[in-house]
Amino acid sequence: MEAVVGTRAATLRRAPERVVRAEANAWGLLPAIAVVAAGGVLCLAVADNVARAEGSAATGLYWLGVVAIVVPIAWRLFQTGTRRPERLGLVIVLGAALYLLKVMAWPLGYSFHDDLGQLRSTLDISATHHLFAHNPIVPAYSYYPGLEVVSNALAETSGLDPTIAGFVVIGAARVVLMVALFRLFELAGSSSRVAGVAVLLYAANSNFVYFDAQVAYESLALPLVVLALLAAVGRRGGVTASLLVPTLVIAATVVTHHVSAYLLALALVAWVLVGRSRRLVSPPVGSWVLAAAAVAAAAGWWAFAGRATERELGSIPASAITSVWNLALGRSAPRQLFHATNGTAEPRVTQLIGFASVVLVLVVLPFGVRRVLRQRNAISIVLLALAVCYPPSLVLRLTAAGTETSSRASEFVFLGVAYVLALALGAGPGRLAGLLPGSSALAAPAFVAYATVVLVGGIIIGWSPTARLPRPYQVGSPPRSIGPEGVETARWAGRELVPGSTVFADEANALLLAAYGRQAPTTGFAGAPPLLHLYRSRSLDAADRSLLDRTRYLVVDWRLTTALPLNGGYFSDQDPSYGLRRPLPAVGLRKFARVRGLDRIYDSGNIAIYQSG
Numbered sequence: 328m329e330a331v332v333g334t335r336a337a338t339l340r341r342a343p344e345r346v347v348r349a350e351a352n353a354w355g356l357l358p359a360i361a362v363v364a365a366g367g368v369l370c371l372a373v374a375d376n377v378a379r380a381e382g383s384a385a386t387g388l389y390w391l392g393v394v395a396i397v398v399p400i401a402w403r404l405f406q407t408g409t410r411r412p413e414r415l416g417l418v419i420v421l422g423a424a425l426y427l428l429k430v431m432a433w434p435l436g437y438s439f440h441d442d443l444g445q446l447r448s449t450l451d452i453s454a455t456h457h458l459f460a461h462n463p464i465v466p467a468y469s470y471y472p473g474l475e476v477v478s479n480a481l482a483e484t485s486g487l488d489p490t491i492a493g494f495v496v497i498g499a500a501r502v503v504l505m506v507a508l509f510r511l512f513e514l515a516g517s518s519s520r521v522a523g524v525a526v527l528l529y530a531a532n533s534n535f536v537y538f539d540a541q542v543a544y545e546s547l548a549l550p551l552v553v554l555a556l557l558a559a560v561g562r563r564g565g566v567t568a569s570l571l572v573p574t575l576v577i578a579a580t581v582v583t584h585h586v587s588a589y590l591l592a593l594a595l596v597a598w599v600l601v602g603r604s605r606r607l608v609s610p611p612v613g614s615w616v617l618a619a620a621a622v623a624a625a626a627g628w629w630a631f632a633g634r635a636t637e638r639e640l641g642s643i644p645a646s647a648i649t650s651v652w653n654l655a656l657g658r659s660a661p662r663q664l665f666h667a668t669n670g671t672a673e674p675r676v677t678q679l680i681g682f683a684s685v686v687l688v689l690v691v692l693p694f695g696v697r698r699v700l701r702q703r704n705a706i707s708i709v710l711l712a713l714a715v716c717y718p719p720s721l722v723l724r725l726t727a728a729g730t731e732t733s734s735r736a737s738e739f740v741f742l743g744v745a746y747v748l749a750l751a752l753g754a755g756p757g758r759l760a761g762l763l764p765g766s767s768a769l770a771a772p773a774f775v776a777y778a779t780v781v782l783v784g785g786i787i788i789g790w791s792p793t794a795r796l797p798r799p800y801q802v803g804s805p806p807r808s809i810g811p812e813g814v815e816t817a818r819w820a821g822r823e824l825v826p827g828s829t830v831f832a833d834e835a836n837a838l839l840l841a842a843y844g845r846q847a848p849t850t851g852f853a854g855a856p857p858l859l860h861l862y863r864s865r866s867l868d869a870a871d872r873s874l875l876d877r878t879r880y881l882v883v884d885w886r887l888t889t890a891l892p893l894n895g896g897y898f899s900d901q902d903p904s905y906g907l908r909r910p911l912p913a914v915g916l917r918k919f920a921r922v923r924g925l926d927r928i929y930d931s932g933n934i935a936i937y938q939s940g
Contacts, residue, residue: 355413360399364424367395375432378796385796396424401778404523405771414523415509422505426498429540432797436490436814438806441543443842444468449475449489450845463841470632473583474547493542504550511557512746515707525749531782532741533789539738548584549738551576552591559617560706566613573617581624585636590739592621594709602705610705650726661725677787684784694762695751713743803892808835816934820844831858832882833897851899858898859905863915881937883919887911
């Protein structure tokens with residue numbers, strides 16, 4: 328009897344030890360892989376510093392850092408024995424590391440167009456305590472203030488600089504995106520392996536690393552879209568209670584980003600309609616309420632803010648369709664892929680990787696269709712419908728006007744692409760064998776190579792090589808034309824000039840003056856002739872003087888005389904059409920110092936501000 332009691336006591340003592348070991352095993356290799364990913368992030372930080380010093384090794388270190396982050400995570404996510412907590416931790420590490428890739432390059436402030444546009448609305452809210460003030464960078468930002476409200480609240484309560492508060496908000500949103508994607512794919516595919524592989528492949532969309540890491544409204548809205556879909560698909564409990572959370576997330580999406588709100592409404596309607604099929608598992612009871620709420624909320628906010636979104640929802644898609652039609656009829660030539668506006672090309676190796684990534688997606692995608700249909704749930708069909716949009720979206724990239732539309736669709740289309748690819752590559756449950764069955768010795772290396780090429784190719788396709796690293800100033804190439812001197816000039820204008828003053832400036836300085844300085848800069852066409860003529864002419868004629876009468880301040884940046892703009896023009900994308908063949912002449916800028924009625928009120932060395940009259 329004593330022996331039995333002693334044995335039971337020993338068993339009870341060992342039980343907590345077994346629990347601890349089981350919990351440790353659940354995390355598997357996550358700690359070790361997180362350390363490797365941190366090493367990749369360190370490598371990226373070194374690459375940034377080498378780039379700032381114009382070192383030739385920067386590009387190699389950059390890609391080495393990316394590969395160090397992706398390869399171990401891809402290998403472990405594909406393993407059949409990896410447990411769910413480890414998979415979830417790995418996708419969070421992936422999202423955080425790739426977010427730091429962008430933030431570390433420009434850690435002291437905003438350098439991208441959408442970052443700076445969002446900053447303008449955030450500063451307006453902070454200064455006026457009102458919403459919907461006019462934003463001269465992108466008018467739509469003012470009418471979708473979800474991100475600005477959150478960033479401003481964090482800045483006001485914590486004392487953080489608004490730019491740092493924005494970085495924190497989008498960093499938190501990135502974590503939410505990775506977790507919500509994992510759970511949504513897990514529900515659709517009935518497998519944590521499907522979920523992990525699909526999230527990894529989603530990071531290969533061309534906007535993931537840079538565009539959707541900006542402090543911009545879509546960067547917050549995208550996680551909200553996925554979270555809303557997850558809350559709708561995974562509802563549990565009573566109908567009324569289970570509708571509350573998805574309804575709140577839908578409302579948050581609607582006031583944050585227009586395109587995200589419309590696509591969310593469309594996805595929910597499609598989910599409910601597809602779910603009426605008797606062959607599929609139906610959505611939870613009351614799901615039609617969520618679909619109706621999403622449609623009503625999006626339509627109602629469009630009625631309020633529709634005019635501010637005309638460019639994004641009207642002229643840009645219309646130009647894309649027209650350009651593809653002209654290309655099909657032979658009226659225009661296809662765009663030179665992997666080339667900047669001035670003809671600068673990507674290195675041949677990176678071009679090949681970019682093309683290879685697209686081919687690899689297109690080749691594997693059809694193999695996942697049957698496996699998606701076998702899942703027998705409505706959300707899988709909706710994801711498949713998104714994936715089917717991928718090939719047509721590539722056609723848009725053959726034209727200059729269609730590239731922006733294709734790029735903006737990437738993060739939404741890849742919700743379906745990533746899921747279908749994950750099933751096609753052998754991540755499906757049960758007997759659903761894929762192209763790379765987990766039992767094969769070569770399956771894991773093949774998948775790692777596939778995922779690495781697709782993800783690296785997504786970065787190449789999505790972002791210009793001149794903007795991936797923080798190299799020294801370059802004319803007409805944001806973010807490289809955004810620097811400390813321009814930022815400080817804009818901050819001075821914000822302190823010393825009346826907010827909303829009319830300013831003539833080149834595009835880079837205009838962007839900074841509108842954001843940090845809260846001014847109303849004019850670029851391109853302030854009248855006839857264009858600003859390019861005003862800055863290029865050796866002396867002022869009557870037309871130039873009439874232009875000067877339309878402004879209060881004029882910005883002169885001597886760096887514009889050093890080179891032609893890399894992308895577009897100095898003041899407008901139309902500049903090259905006016906015979907722009909050489910940099911602005913120094914005499915054209917020097918003349919402003921001799922003009923009566925123009926007083927130089929600021930000079931930082933490279934940048935001067937003149938006051939008119």
